[in-house]
Amino acid sequence: MPETKTAKQIMSQRLVTFRPDMDILEAxxxxxxxxxxxxxxxxxxxxxxxxxTERDCLKVALDASYYRESGGxxxxxxxxxxxxxxxxxxxxxxxxxxATSHLRRLPVLENGRLIGIVSRRDVxxxxxxxxxxxxxxx
Numbered sequence: 001m002p003e004t005k006t007a008k009q010i011m012s013q014r015l016v017t018f019r020p021d022m023d024i025l026e027a028x029x030x031x032x033x034x035x036x037x038x039x040x041x042x043x044x045x046x047x048x049x050x051x052x053t054e055r056d057c058l059k060v061a062l063d064a065s066y067y068r069e070s071g072g073x074x075x076x077x078x079x080x081x082x083x084x085x086x087x088x089x090x091x092x093x094x095x096x097x098x099a100t101s102h103l104r105r106l107p108v109l110e111n112g113r114l115i116g117i118v119s120r121r122d123v124x125x126x127x128x129x130x131x132x133x134x135x136x137x138x
Contacts, residue, residue: 007094007108008087010126011116017042018052020075025064027074028057040107040114041078048107048114050078084109085118091126094118 016039018027031039031054038053052074060071071077083103085094087110094106098120108116 004090004092004130005126006087006091007085007089007106007118008110008115010091010122011108011118012122013116015040015114015117017114018074018078019043020049020073020078022074024057024060024071024074024077027052028061028071031057037104040082040117041074042114046113048082048084048109050075050080051082051105051107052078053104082107086110087115091123095123095127098123 016030016034016036018030018039018041020041020043027039031037031052038051038056040048041050041052043049056077056079060077064071083097083101084107085097087108089108097103097106105117105119107114108118
């Protein structure tokens with residue numbers, strides 16, 4: 001079995017982030033424009049305080065478009081309890097977490113600081129590269 005990589009080795013480092021005081025409708029537009037399904041929310045000190053996902057945004061988007069109601073701030077809609085992984089978490093362990101939850105992405109922390117995001121696709125790419133190695137030995 002090939003050696004598995006860690007979260008730090010497979011994560012995305014180019015992150016879109018939001019602030020808790022950002023307008024939620026602006027954040028929805030960013031998710032749409034950047035074609036991403038969620039992003040971390042960081043306070044002024046760069047601490048991870050939440051995640052904002054498409055799921056979090058659906059009600060506010062519906063209210064804004066159908067009822068013409070204004071949104072509010074990201075902090076009112078984000079998920080504050082963020083499940084995360086450490087930089088040295090093996091990709092296989094992350095795959096197991098994804099397989100048993102509804103999560104699509106996990107923030108990667110090193111020394112308590114956000115350094116990246118690992119997605120289901122990142123993990124699938126890593127696992128798939130292992131299949132290629134096994135096939136070449138056959």
